[in-house]
Amino acid sequence: MRGRGGPPGERTTSGGPSGPGPDDGAGPHAGRPPGARTGPGNPGAPPALHAEGIRKRFGPTLALDGVRLTVRPGEAHALVGRNGAGKSTLVSVLTGLVRPDTGTVSFAGRAAPRFGDAAAWQRRVACVHQRSMTVPDLTVAENLHLGHLPRGRIRWQALRARAREVLAEYGVDVDPAARIRELGVEQRQFVEIARALTHGARLIVLDEPTARLDAAGIDRLFTELRALRARGVAFLFISHHLQEVHELCDTVTVLRDARRVLTAPVAGLSRDALVEAMTGERPGTAAHRPPSGPPGPEVLRTERLALDGHFAPADLAVRAGEVVGLAGAAGSGATALAETLAGLRAPGGGRITVGGRPVRAGSVPHALAAGIGYVPEDRHREGLIATRSVAENVTLTVGDQLGPGGTVLPSRAREFARRMITALDIKAAGPAAPVTGLSGGNQQKVVIARALAREPRVLVAVRPTNGVDIKSKEALLGTVRRVADAGACALIVSDELDDLRICDRVLTLFRGRVTGEFAAGWRDGELVAAMEGMAPPGAAVEAPGGRPAHGAAAPPAGPPVRPAAGPAAPPVGDPVAPAARPDATEGTAP
């Protein structure tokens, strides 16, 4: 879950010379000086990792076809590719979890350990997974020594002292006596990295480390990673966010269809060239979409909708044919607002209407019946029933339409699922295929298919492209766009600029308040600034296209959005939650 950043007072490691701190910049996607990159280590040393001719076949599928990869000491090497390109298999091979059919792996010039000698692999390479491999109820000190506790009586004092030394050595500011549960996501990652380093590993594989982090967390993580690189630690960085690749990495290797198609320095590589290497086709210009005709009648409306501790009374109006973005970082209340619309949370006050009719708040069945379809933020936590098939996952919301008298006829369910599979181009062996066997992008399509199964009048999607590759991203966003074009409306809640680009207009939320409204054509910097509660740089009055860019962009007869909170208005007298800061509570409250 997002939004678990550590308390700000605990952090002293970021804000170093290599990057802006989380509070002084406009987030990870804007304005980071690209020159803050330390060069890779001494070129004469043997590479931290060298893999040559790696080939791996699973049954009929060739997962890796003669892949070659070299990571030098102190280098941050990005590994990118679409879901299914072979990244995970390559990482499994490089960390000793999967034995390649052919090919060699060497670390620091020496051949890799025997397959199966887990301890020896651990001393050379470590993988920090998306899902934390720490034990939440043990202390940091114990986690650092996990599996390597001394024989005989454990001297807790000495253990903690040793842990403190290790953490200090790597500049990780975490209390060794704290329990992992109490730490932020990126702090857990630091602990995992520190653990790997104490085992002697000088190569760390980071498998989508930022997927569960908010902007400030990403900043802290990157600051830490840069510091470690300066000490000769090499990173293999896997991410779907090309922006992060550009920010952090020196070199990038692109995998496509089990082959390595490109290895090049990041510096000279444009985003389009990278996308082209990943997909094998020229990227469509991710331009802002031109406004499409006048919006239709109002479909979704909220009046003074509020939830204590999450968002202040909000008046929204979304019209047929519109895609509206709700942009806000973790803790902004944007997700809570979406969950309230979906009926998952009971609001403290106000009302929701769809097509003029009030919706009973706090009840998912009523929201569904009113025509609100919902795509939850985290497909693993709230989206998929992992034990069941694609068909069952897709038809979960339409149980009442698949047979008479409360029955579900398997033939109809299959037929329905097959239609959705075709409509959304879900790559699955069939309706009966287990949903866990699908790639991330296709799993996300299943979640969206479920939301669309009832042909909603309003589609509420929270981070609909979370953790999917660039091609699936386009497909998913295209689906959302088509829903609106077909006469419904959509609300996208996200802090991903790519998600928001397809919107007709974007509202920004900061600490539970709507701080601004942007018509299509906004500039990245100003939107990010509004999301972070900052004044837009230069307080732009007019965007390049001559369109009003800020504040005054309400559509004809649009929602009575309050004017932006004012460029420099600090969130001091925040009425939302003076005691409990929303960013500390969002996501943890039931």
Added chain:
Amino acid sequence: MTETAAPPDAGATTPSSAPRARTVRPGRWRDFSLVPVILVLGVIGFIVSPAFLTRDNLVGVVQQSTELGLLVLGEALILISGRMDLSLESTIGLAPVVALWLVMPAHGDRFTGLELLPAWTAVPLCLAVGAAIGTVNGFLILTLRVNGFIATLGMLTALRGLQVGLSEGRSIGDVPPSFAYLGGATWLGVPAAVWICLALFAAGGAALGYLRHGRALYAVGGNPEAARAAGIRVDRLTWIVLAVGGLLAAFAGILYTGHYGAVSASQGNGWIFQVFAAAVIGGISLKGGRGTLFGALTGVLTLQLVINVMTLAGVPPLWTQFLNGAIIIVALVISRFAGGGKQD
């Protein structure tokens, strides 16, 4: 998660090229994985004793399976929806005792009841008590949000104690004829209890497979948050399932009482282990969201056959408890490998 992601990741590169025949998954046969075990047990029984393959013996095995079977049916529904209820083994004893206590004559030589209600109400009363116990479990687990395992373990002990207190630790005989009928009657040459049990399993299986609320149980057990986000009333459904579980346990109590003609003070004592063992051997996941009632039924039959074969083989009674536990563990190991997947 690299290690688990690797095979699907690889598979995802050429999903459309996978031949259609491969969609017949081994999982489809998982429900039948105990059928060969049952056949093997039959052969062993036939070798061990000529009395095994007689009609009387087989009918006896099946009838003894009915009471355990109904408990397993209730527990399976609860497990599939991601909860557990240990108190079922006390409900099977307490529900009949409470019903009889309310209807039995206030003056008699053995057990004195309150005689508040006419004798014919004993069966509905018993079922109502079972459902009420399930509802209390639901209140503890869903409203007070206490740990379900400990809460129902507490209920198990408390209800057993309540039964002992009400019945003064004695067996209750002379039950009303309406109460004894179902457990003792024979329809078409087979005990009525067997027909009823089969019918209930069939009804349960059909509900799980073909009713939207039945399908929803799998969703609730597999991922309650996703089920809630998809508009399923998770708490209400769980509550109903817990009540149905109690109801089935009470019904098992009626059959058991009719079968033996009396409510024994230790009715159901120690059964919960067998109930869980049968469910898990039958492929029901203790984590919820997985398993079928057919599998659970084969689990029950397997356990009962093992006990029967042991009895026929003349195992000394002092050793049956040890062997019973050991054989359940062996059966678990076998079904773990026969069923393919991990048991959880």
